[in-house]
Each structure stands twice: as structure tokens, then as C-alpha cells.
Amino acid sequence: MTSAAARIALDLTADLPVPALEDFYRDLHRHPELSLREHRTAAALAERLRKAGYDTTEGVGGTGVVGVLRNGDGPTVLLRADMDALPVAERTGLPYASVTDGVMHACGHDLHVTWLTGAAEALAAGRDAWSGTLVLVGQPAEETGEGAARMVADGLHERFPRPGVLLAQHAAPGPAGLYAHSPGLIMSASTDIDIVVHGRGGHGSRPEATVDPVVTAAYIVTRLQTVVSREVAARDSAVLTVGRIEAGTRHNIIPSEARISLNLRTQSPQVRERMIAAVRRVAAGECAAAGCPAEPGITVGSDFPVTVNDADTERRTAAVHGEVFGAGTILDPGPAMGSEDFPRLAAGGIPYSYWFVTSTPADVWNTAPGGDDLMTRLAAVPSNHSPHFAPDLCTLAPGVRTLVSGALAFLSVGG
Template sequence: MTTPAPAARTALDLTADLPVPSLEDLYRDLHRHPELSLREHRTAGLLAGRLREAGFETAEGVGGTGVVGRLRNGDGPTVLLRADMDALPVREETGLSYASRTDGVMHACGHDLHVTWLTGAAEALAAGRETWQGTLLVVGQPAEETGQGAARMVADGLYDRFGRPDVLLGQHAAPGPAGLYPHAPGLIMSASTEVDIVVHGRGGHGSRPEATVDPVVTAAYLVTRLQTVVSRELAAGDSAVLTVGRIEAGTRHNIIPSEARISLNLRSQSEEVRQRMLAAIRRIAHGECLAAGCPREPEVTVGSTFPVTVNDAATDAVVAAVHGEVFGADTVFDPGPAMGSEDFPGLALDRAIPYSYWFVTTTPPQVWDEALGDTLPEKLASVPSNHSPHFAPDLSTVAPGVRTLVSGALAMLAAG
């Protein structure tokens, strides 16, 4: 049996006596009280309080509701650990005893677990500061789900006020049998773009459709035709997704409305593909409205865009190696890029700062064992995923998620 590397040995020592019951209580509390983007006041207060108690210089209200903790510990690199804090407008259906108490809002993406992991890691590293040198920045980021949080924190002087980090580290709860730590040395998550379309018609009475231009019918054609953007306008090797997430029109059964609204979400892994999709959407929207005789051209508005998440290969190799030492080589593997998106790269100032971002699988063993299918992909399609009203990470992942951050940080900080 090989001897673990120094960072791995130190991480195991620092996390050997984690206050797991306390961290589990924190997680349950955060899960019960989810807060939407830029409203994470209670969450931020809990995180800031724990950081102060651990000895961090702590600031709140960065970028709105963001939290920053800084622990200076001699000469050495500056390492930033980040967790996002916001919840989603999802009505919880997990049946957990600690389910959300806020109607229509839920931690359906695991950000409550992220804050718990970050808290545990910050406390462990502060308690074991004799083992490392450098500066530790701990960031609770707001508004990840809307793609606003990272940019707001940077614009509010995150690095001017607290120091520019040499490396960024982050992780995300994901479906999969608890106990795996997927890493990708390059592209790991895709770009996401929101697009809104307004179709203008001519409203009127439902009994006289001949006197109207029905935007609902035009919107229906649009939704159908948009499905050909990926299937017929992109090469088979180009990974892309186009989702119609919302369509709204009308107020009464017998009124033909004057407009219809469509909301799209695009996923792509290159800027070229993103631009081709946007051009096709504009062309199709204008063409369908022209064919329907709409009195005005459609409004096509491009909204929030998440950049691709591309790990620095050298940085990620170091973190993946220490995770393999801590948890076993068979727990770390390259899953390839996911179509999901993340606001984490916004902290990297256009990738000027190297970063490593990885996943921690969190599906409860019983749920995984009972999932349909025999292969990993088949079971992944059967278990609750992020943004599902049934998404419920297993509490057994609290301690391992702390160890991933601690070991990653120690691999980047100077040895004490």
C-alpha cells in the first residue's frame, strides 16, 4: 500500500474529528430556510458568523449578499474556496423532515450542502493553520442561479479589497452513487444563454378568428420549428441543447390575445455554436411571424449568459490526484463535459486565474440501488437530479465534501 502524499495525509488528519452532527444541523437548517438569488440574507449571516468564530476577517454584503472571509497565515499562495448560496423557485416534494418551510422555494440544486461543506472546510483549515502557509479566502457567492453573483462580487471589489487569489477551487453536488469525485482536466460545464421572444399578433374575440392574427398559433409553430435548430442546423459532433422553458399567452378562454411570449434556454460548448443557434432563432422567429402575417416583427432578446467552465488542466490534475489519495483512485474519474452551466468562471476574470471545479456525487445508497437500469448512465436518468423537486443529497456526504475542499486547498497552499 502506497503512503499518501503530504497534503492528503494532512487533510485526513485535519478532518479526522469533524463536528459532523453540528455540520448536519447546519445543513438541515439551511435546507429548511432556502432563499432566492440576492435574498440570501439569513444564509449569508449564518456563514459569516461561523467564519468569524473560526478567526476569519469577515465581510458581508459583497456584491449584494455575498460573504468573504480571509485568513492570513504567513507567506504563501492565496487560495479561494467558493460556495454558492441561493435556492430555486421550486416547490419541494422530498418528504424530508427538514423540508423547506418557504412555500415554492427549495434548495433543489444543493447549494445548502455547498455552504455546509465550505463552513466545515474553513473551520478545519483555521483550526489546523500550523500545517499550511499562505492566505485562505472563503467566498459565499450569491445569485449563482441567475448568473449575476460572480460578476457582482468582482465589480464590488472582491479582489481589490481582499486580494487576488492565485487559484480558485469549487465543487458541486451531483446525482450519482454517493462517494465519487468526478474531475475533468478541461471543459467540464457548458455555456448557457437565455433568449426571450415576443410574438405580436392582433387580438380579438374567439368567435371571429378571421379578424385576428393569432400569436398563440404562431408561437406553437415557432416552438416546433425551433427543435430543428439542433437536429438540422448543427453538426452531429456539436453538443448543444435548446429548451423551451416557458410559453405564455392570453387571459380568457374566448379571447385571442395580442401577443405571446416564449422563453428559451440554450446550451453550447463553443462560442461559434452559440452564435449559430442565436442566428437561427432570430431567422426562424422572423420567418414564422412573416408567414402568419403578424403586424409587427417579433422581439428577440438575448438575456443572461453563463460562460463555459474550463478547468486549468495542471491545477485540476493536482486536485484530482490528492482526491484520489484521500478517497481512493477508483473514486476519481473524468466524466466528460456536462451540458449544465455554472457561474463559477465569472470569479476567474475571463480565466486569468486558474481554477479547478469538480463534482461530488450525493444520491442516497437506497435511492441509487432502487433506480431503474443496470449501467451508470441508465441509473443517472432514473434518480432525482439537480433542480428536481425530489433532489435530496444524502447526509453521509457532509464529511467527504468537507475533505475534498480541505485536501484541495492544502494541495495548493504552502506546507507549514
């Protein structure tokens, strides 16, 4: 038997204004904004929320938006969408490609904002079918890990109704029409580390008079590749990525320092600390072996927490999505190595459910190599942060429906 939440969700989203949502999405995609600069995006979202009847506040945590719709007695549910884009030059060739040089919605946050807008309007129009309070959040700076914490510090849960549950979703590669739910751990922690190797610079013709930080940095990068393979147990998932190495100004100058930036992905605090210790040890050891004039500078920078769904909340959300879309559309892929700052909105232990909506266009997915091997195909199609990432607009209505049905699963609804 279909639940009341699923039936009402299908009714409220039966006649979504898809062309208007597509226009809104294309406009957001054309005008991406970097973290904490989402002024235009925030204003567009705020305008739609106000028109739908939400008490709307801008500038929360910098550029965050909060819309509140009080609709009688009942639970309080928070729906969140992140708004920021990435410093990526778009190469999709889309007619609505970014007009901002070097900036692109390469992670789907424009889609997230559109989904939230559609859900806000559908739930407001159908308020006779439910009771409770909706808190809609347009969050800045997810990509830098700052936004959620800034909104909480700016009184998100004190200035506005404190929710009993948080819900959020993310576009992901995969054949459009699937919904990935995992009770418990679904996203990993992320930690950035910067290393400065101190050498002694000089002329390229006299290397014997220098201590070359470039060579030392290369040894560090190579040795770091063994941290996961030789220091992390096979049962534990971890990734170490060196994303940047910089040194020097000219071909024939041995520089006085080199800089390395790396990122760790872990799923437990113990593994994280073990990897950080290993990075420190490897860098110090290689610098000592090279005779560097000073120990390396090592800075542990920004980080993201693990995303751990509340099991009961997640099962409830997945169940209503299964009713709305069909049981065959729900899958449990297990935890991903990607990271999110969404859990920081759960300050004080608010339970939450976070899931993925697959969004690869059918023609791209069907022509990807790999046959029936899902992982091979996933590796072949454009993924988040790719300059070719272009979600299928066929996901607009379903993405609205996931948020509407998820919210109704926790609000008070009639039988």
C-alpha cells in the same frame, strides 16, 4: 507514496463535528433564500467564519460573504460556495423540508455552504500544518448568473488578497462517494432568449379577423426543435429548451401577443452564435408566414460562460482527491451541459478547478431502474432542480475533506 497535502487533510478532518454540521445543514435547508436575498444564509456563514478566526466581510456584491485567514507566507487559495436557492416547491417529504412556500434548496447550495463551513473550521484549527492565505467566498445569485460578476465588480480581488487559484465543487446525482474531475471543459455556456410574437387579437368566433399569435408561437416552438438536429454539427454538443410559452387571458379571446422563453446550452462561441441566428431567423420567418402585423421582438438575455478547468490545476486537485479517497473514486465524465457563473470569479485569468461530488442516497440509487447502465440510472434518480432532490448527508464529511485536501494541495505544507 501519499503526498503531504493528503496526509495533512486526513489528519485535519479525522474528527469532524459531523452532528453539528448536519444540524447546520438542516437549518439552511429549512430556510432557503432566493438569489440576492440570501441574508439569513450569509449571516449564518459569516458567524461561523468569524468564530473560526477569519477576518469576515459581509455585503460583498450584495449578499456575498468573504472570509480571509492569513497564515504566514505562501500561496493564496480561494474556496467558493454558492448560497442561493430556487423557486421550487419542495416534495422530498424530509423532516427538515423547506418552511418557505415555493422556495427550496433544489440544487444543493445548502450542502455547499455546509462543506465550506466545515473546511473553514478544519483549516483554521490546523493552521500549524500549513502556511499561506485562505480566501473563503459565500457567493450569492449563482442561479441567476449575477453573483460572481457582482462580487468581482465590488472589488473581490482588490479589497481582499488576490488568489493564485480558485477551487469549487458541486453536488450532483450519482452513487454517493464519487468525485468527477475533467481537465479542460467541464460545464457549458447558457443563453436565455425571449421572443414576443405580435398578433392581432379578437373574438374566438371570428378568427378570420385576427392574426393568432398562439398558433404562430406553436409553429415557432415546433420549428425550433430542428435547430440542434439540423443546424448543429453532430460533433458539437448543444441543447435548445423552450421553458415557457404564455398567451391569452380567456378561452374565447384570441390574444394580441404570445411570449416564448427559451434557453440554449453550447460549448463553443461559434455554435452559440449560429443557434442565436437560427432562432432569430425561425421566429421572423414564422411571423412573416402568419402575416403578423410586426416583426417579433427577440431579446438575448442573461448568460453563463463555459467552465474550463485549468488542466494542471485540475490534475493536481484530482490527484490529491485520489490519494484521500482512493483512485477508484475519481472519474472523468466529460463536459456536462449544465452551466455555472463560477468562471467569472477568475477575472484576469486566475486558474481554477471545479469538480462534482455525487450525492444520491444508496437506497435511492440501488433501487433505480437501469441495472449497470449508468445513464439510465442517472435519468431515474432525482437530479438538481428537482423538487425531490435530497442529497445524502453521508456526503457531509467527504465534501469537507475534498475542499480541505484541495486547498492544501496549493498551500505551503510540510513534507
